[in-house]
Amino acid sequence: MSKQKLKKIVKELKGASKMHASQAERLGGLIKKSPTLLKLSASCKAAARKKFKVYPSAYANMWASKTQKKGKC
DSSP states (O other), X not given: OOHHHHHHHHHHHHHXXXXXXXXXXXXXXXXXXXXXXXXXXXXXXXXXXXXXXXXXXXXXXXXXXHHHHHTOO
């Protein structure tokens, strides 16, 4: 799901009832912490530029995202 769809669901759940509002809070927290929705950090981009000859490439971005998920940069 895209970030916009998830935000829409959270908004609808908040308006539904108190029970669903607590579910929306949990879901909203997961959206903010999801590693798939985060942008690459500057340090990971810099490490990818040093490691690969051509930075804006699929391989470099894949490597940078994997190292960021591992918490190494």
